[in-house]
Amino acid sequence: MSADPTRILDAARGGRAMAWVLAIMLFLTVLAAAAGIGTARAAGALASSLEGRATIVVATADPLRRDREAAAALAAVAALPGVARAAPVPRAELARLLGPWLGAEAGNADLPIPALIDVDLADDAAAARVAAAVRRAAPGARIDRHGDALAGVATLLTSLTVVAAAVVALMLAATSAVVLLSARAGLDAHRATIDVMHGLGATDVQVARLFQRRLARDAILGAVIGAFPALAVVALLGAQVGGMGSALLEQVTLGSAGWVAITALPFVFVALAAWVARRAIVTMLGGTL
Structure with a gap:
């Protein structure tokens, strides 16, 4: 037992299958963790960008009345307490936004484009005051809160984050179960050897340490096999998402803290496997004694 005690337990190579099982589980866990972190960051960025944002829409068909109501609504809300900013959206900007759908006609002066006023609000009370002021100044106008318009998207992102976290937790639990089964199988396979070791004075803790080392080596092998492909896939998907030009999808990133977290997962797997085995x-x- 002086050179390499773990060789005593290496006769049954069937235990090496655990390394491949852990590799697959770690691969899926890293992907789930990356997805959860990315969607959580996207949900936070979406909430931060939409918080306190609203748009006053004046969609009256008569251009003169539309301009008059837009001016009245702007004047009514600009001086209200809790309104940090109120500014009309230039018609040229609206034409640019409609360009992909209307083409050159988006710049037609006769096109009945609604008048829009962007408003930054300090709190919900300010939103109620703005809504009341708009109803009085421009009965044909309405106010759209950006957060309400994309509430479904925010809920979806939050749900995906919860699902990803649940998957990570289940995979960690499954990892513990795999290690437990492997340890039990190793104990049964080496029962005679363990009895001899006990006869020579080895304690349970010493025997457990031998199993822990062997299972930890298998876990390290599985971590190496599963971690590098998983991190490569995450990096590839991140590059593809970043190049799509979508403002929302560009928020689905890991950030430095996220990369640290998923890079630490292989070490967590190895530590968990060693602890459970022991x-x-x-x-x-x-x-059994």
């Missing part, structure tokens, strides 16, 4: 072997040995 506890399981000590418990089973204690129950």
Whole structure:
């Protein structure tokens, strides 16, 4: 037992299958964790960008009345407490936004484009005051809160984050189960060897340490096999999402903290496997003596 005690337990190579099982589980766990972190960051960025944002829409068909109501609505809300900013959206900007759908006609002066006023609000009370002022100044106008318009998207992102977190938790639990089964199988396969070791004076803790080292080596092998492909896939998907030009999808990123978290997952797997193996072997040995 002086050179490499773990060789005593290496006769049964069937335990090496655990390394491949852990590799697959770690691969899926890293992908789930990356998805959860990305959607959580996107949900936070969406909430931050839409918080306190609203648009007053004056869609009256008569251009003179539309301009008059837009001016009245702007004047009514600009001086209200809790309104940080109120500014009309230039018609040229609206034409640019409509360009992909209307083409050259988007710049037609006769095109009945609604008048829009962007408003930054300090709180919900300010939103109520703005809505009341708009109703009085421009009965044909309406106010759209950006957060309400994309509430479904925010809920979806939050749900995806919860699902991803649940998947990560389930994979960690499954990892513990795989290690537990592998430890039990190793204990049964080496029962005679363990009896000899006990006869020579080895304690349960010493025997458990041998199993822990062997299972930890298998876990390290599985972590190496599963981690590098998973991180490569995450990096590739991140590059593709960043190049799509979508303002929302560009928020689905990991950030430096996210990369640290998913890079730490392989180490968490190895530490979890070693701890579970040690506890399981000590418990089973204690129950059979």
